[in-house]
Structure formats: structure tokens, C-alpha cells
Amino acid sequence: MQIAIVLFDRFTALDAVGPYETLGRLPDAETVFVAEETGPVRNESGNLALVADRTLAEVPSPDIVVVPGGPGQTPQMENETLLDWLRTADATSTWTTSVCTGSLLLAAAGLLGGRRATSHWLALEQLERFGVEPTGERVVTDGKYVTAAGVSSGIDMGLTLLGRIAGDEHARAVQLLTEYDPQPPYDAGSPEKAPAHLVEELRARSRFILR
Amino acid sequence: MQIAIVLFDRFTALDAVGPYETLGRLPDAETVFVAEETGPVRNESGNLALVADRTLAEVPSPDIVVVPGGPGQTPQMENETLLDWLRTADATSTWTTSVCTGSLLLAAAGLLGGRRATSHWLALEQLERFGVEPTGERVVTDGKYVTAAGVSSGIDMGLTLLGRIAGDEHARAVQLLTEYDPQPPYDAGSPEKAPAHLVEELRARSRFILR
Numbered sequence: 001m002q003i004a005i006v007l008f009d010r011f012t013a014l015d016a017v018g019p020y021e022t023l024g025r026l027p028d029a030e031t032v033f034v035a036e037e038t039g040p041v042r043n044e045s046g047n048l049a050l051v052a053d054r055t056l057a058e059v060p061s062p063d064i065v066v067v068p069g070g071p072g073q074t075p076q077m078e079n080e081t082l083l084d085w086l087r088t089a090d091a092t093s094t095w096t097t098s099v100c101t102g103s104l105l106l107a108a109a110g111l112l113g114g115r116r117a118t119s120h121w122l123a124l125e126q127l128e129r130f131g132v133e134p135t136g137e138r139v140v141t142d143g144k145y146v147t148a149a150g151v152s153s154g155i156d157m158g159l160t161l162l163g164r165i166a167g168d169e170h171a172r173a174v175q176l177l178t179e180y181d182p183q184p185p186y187d188a189g190s191p192e193k194a195p196a197h198l199v200e201e202l203r204a205r206s207r208f209i210l211r
Numbered sequence: 212m213q214i215a216i217v218l219f220d221r222f223t224a225l226d227a228v229g230p231y232e233t234l235g236r237l238p239d240a241e242t243v244f245v246a247e248e249t250g251p252v253r254n255e256s257g258n259l260a261l262v263a264d265r266t267l268a269e270v271p272s273p274d275i276v277v278v279p280g281g282p283g284q285t286p287q288m289e290n291e292t293l294l295d296w297l298r299t300a301d302a303t304s305t306w307t308t309s310v311c312t313g314s315l316l317l318a319a320a321g322l323l324g325g326r327r328a329t330s331h332w333l334a335l336e337q338l339e340r341f342g343v344e345p346t347g348e349r350v351v352t353d354g355k356y357v358t359a360a361g362v363s364s365g366i367d368m369g370l371t372l373l374g375r376i377a378g379d380e381h382a383r384a385v386q387l388l389t390e391y392d393p394q395p396p397y398d399a400g401s402p403e404k405a406p407a408h409l410v411e412e413l414r415a416r417s418r419f420i421l422r
Contacts, residue, residue: 012232013228013231013232014228014229014231014232014389017224017225017228017259018225020224020225020259021223021224021225021362021363024256024258030258031256031258031259032258033258033259040251040262045235045242047235047241047242047243047244047264048228048231048242048244048261048262049261049262049264050259050260050261050262051251051259051260051261051262053258053260100390120390121390138392138394139394139396149390149392150388150389150390151232151388151389151390151391152232152366152389152390152391152392152393153390153392155363155393155395156393156394156395156396159395159396159397160396163396163397168397169409171396171397172397172399172405172406172409173399173409173412173413175395175397175399175400175405176399176400176401176402176405176409176410176413177361177362177413178225178361178362178363178400179311179331179332179360179361179362179363179364179400179401180362180363180393180395180400181349181360181363181364181395181400181401181404182363182366182367182391182393182395182400183349183350183367184366184367184370184386184391184392184393185350185367185370185371185374185382186370186374186379186382186383186386188383188384188386188387189386189387189389189390189391189392189393190387190390190392191387193392194383194386194387195383198380198383198384198387199387201384202384202387202388
């Protein structure tokens with residue numbers, strides 16, 4: 001079993017590392033970080049770099065594809081090398097997954113048409129423009145496509161898919177090992193729960209956040 | 212304001228990236244990944260590398276120190292270069308923090324004696340041997356020392372400290388932006404909540420997990 005986590009310029013680190021630390025603990029699986037070129041790939045802030053150990057071309061048929069998001073998604077949505085790889089990898093994958101605006105890349109590659117999927121709450125409208133049925137759920141499974149909401153939701157996605165593949169028992173063991181017993185100090189993690197003025201403020205800034 | 216996140220061989224990725232993605236969004240702060248040498252630093256599985264952009268020597272006095280954990284902590288607990296740097300950095304830091312077994316490094320550096328602190332649930336006894344008062348809480352603040360429990364708890368720690376420094380409003384905005392509205396598919400994230408046989412199994416394996 002091979003899990004490929006895709007990196008690209010200006011990705012969001014937790015989008016990639018959440019699924020890595022959960023789903024990546026699948027028994028007998030190899031996880032590999034891939035990008036157009038090997039070497040460090042910088043996140044949106046530029047002060048974090050994860051290393052891509054293999055090129056996209058070197059990993060043509062992973063069993064599981066994980067696509068993180070990032071605020072600089074627009075250029076990637078026109079990156080034909082990346083979109084072609086997503087289409088090729090998806091043709092033989094068992095699961096094709098995304099976190100955050102990673103679903104916009106899957107949609108831009110034409111993989112989510114007519115399906116239910118999710119994304120960062122600020123990107124749901126954009127997702128709809130690709131003929132996708134957006135939902136406000138945190139983790140959405142439609143066939144072999146598993147999409148997660150913003151940034152931190154990749155942890156929930158990773159555990160959910162881990163349970164589906166390796167069984168509830170193994171997923172619970174990984175939850176315990178990663179001590180995933182969340183106790184956020186605030187209750188503002190979704191647009192339904194956060195103060196309305198914060199939601200509006202982030203919506204107003206989202207033109208910049210998502211570009 | 213400078214935030215230094217310390218990397219070392221066999222660190223746990225989410226320990227570092229959880230605080231990075233939350234606390235790292237402190238306004239007007241620079242976050243820098245540091246290690247003994249610059250360049251890629253591999254996690255415990257070897258299939259993930261984060262890049263250290265500066266050496267420890269180049270960042271002698273960060274305002275906030277973040278120390279992740281990892282299962283290969285024992286050699287680091289005898290790494291005098293790292294422990295010396297922790298002592299030096301701590302002498303002028305505003306906050307000294309850890310996630311998971313990172314607290315064992317702070318304790319080994321002599322920084323937590325007589326204080327309340329936490330660690331990965333499998334490492335609490337080891338913490339006690341350093342004269343630290345271990346607690347089962349997820350995030351513990353004692354003076355300027357903020358320690359968090361296992362792996363994923365760094366997200367809660369990061370948001371907690373962010374609120375303390377930048378105010379609740381900013382921390383809520385970061386929680387909303389990172390869509391941190393956790394919905395774990397299981398309720399097994401702590402030894403109190405997980406099935407007893409899983410707790411015992413991980414305890415039995417912990418000799419290997421923690422080395």
C-alpha cells in the first residue's frame with residue numbers, strides 16, 4: 001500500500017501533516033511526499049518547508065492520494081502537470097482524498113463532478129462552480145473520494161479513513177497514541193459557531209487569503 | 212517577536228506543526244525552525260523531513276521556544292548541545308513550551324524542576340523522575356512554562372498561548388481560519404477514554420515507542 005501526499009508551492013502544512021500523522025500509521029503502508037521536483041517545498045508563509053522525496057513522475061500509481069490545500073491554490077488550479085498527475089493517479093487509486101482547498105485541485109482536475117464534497121468553509125462556493133455539490137460536513141465520503149474541511153480537519157479525515165481501511169481498533173489505537181482528545185480553548189472553529197463579525201471579517205479578507 | 216521551533220532527529224511532525232499553524236499566526240511574529248545544523252531533519256518514521264532554516268547558534272534568544280517530542284527522545288536527552296541551547300534560550304525567553312515528550316527535554320535541561328507539567332501519557336512517569344509534578348491535563352501553564360500532552364495537543368496549546376499573548380479575539384479568528392472544530396470519529400484519545408486493552412497494549416509497546 002502506497003500513500004502519496006502531494007506538495008506544491010504555498011501549501012498549508014497542517015493540511016498535509018494531519019493526515020500524515022493518522023492515516024500514515026496504516027500498517028504495512030509506505031507514505032511518500034511527492035511534488036513536481038524533489039527537495040524542499042515552502043508553505044504559504046515561506047518559513048516552513050517540507051521535503052518532497054519523490055517527483056510526481058516517480059509515483060504514478062499510489063493506492064491513496066492525499067491533496068492538501070493552501071491559500072495560493074489559484075495557480076495550482078491551472079498547473080497542468082499537477083492536474084494531469086492527479087487524473088492519472090486517480091485512475092488507479094483506491095482512495096483519492098483532500099484537505100481544505102485541496103478539493104479545488106481535485107475539482108479542477110475534473111474528478112469531483114456531480115459528487116458531494118467539502119473544502120475550507122471559505123472555498124465552498126468556489127467548489128460549487130466546478131459542478132460539485134458542496135456540504136458543510138467536516139469529512140465527506142462519496143465513493144472513493146474523501147474530502148475534508150479546512151486545515152485541521154485532515155486529522156479527522158485521516159482517522160476516519162484509517163478506520164475504514166484498517167478497522168476501528170487500529171484507528172482507536174492511533175487516536176490514543178497521538179492523544180487526539182481535543183480540548184480547544186474556544187468554540188469558534190466553524191462559521192456556525194464563531195462570532196458573526198469574525199466570520200464576516202474573514203470573508204472580507206478571503207479574496208487575499210485564498211489567492 | 213521571534214518563535215523558535217526546535218527540530219532534532221526522530222521528532223514527531225504533528226508535535227511541531229500543530230503549534231506552528233496556530234501560535235505561528237501571532238501577529239508581527241517571525242517563526243523559525245532551528246536545529247543543530249540547517250537542512251532537512253527527519254521524523255521518527257524517516258519518510259517526512261522538515262527543513263531547519265537556522266542553526267541553534269544563529270537563534271540564541273527567541274521570545275518563544277517550542278520543543279516537540281518524538282519517540283527517539285532518549286539520545287536527545289543526553290545531547291548537551293541541545294540542552295545547553297535550551298538553557299540559554301530559556302534564560303531570556305518570554306515563554307518556553309513543549310508538546311508531547313518535548314517536556315522530557317525541558318526537564319533534562321533542568322528547566323522544569325518543582326513545576327507542574329505534562330507530556331505524552333506514556334511519558335508521565337519518566338517526567339516525574341526529573342522532579343517534575345506530572346499532571347494528566349492537556350495543556351499546563353506554570354509560570355512561563357507551557358507544556359502539552361501527546362502529539363495533537365500542540366494545537367490546543369498553540370491556541371491557548373496565542374489567546375494569552377494576542378487576545379481571545381485573535382485566537383478565535385485563527386481557530387476559525389484553521390477550521391478547528393474537531394469531530395474525531397472515535398472517543399479514544401486519552402487513556403481514560405480508550406478501551407483498557409488498547410491502553411495496556413500501548414503501555415507494553417511503549418518501551419519501543421519511546422526509545
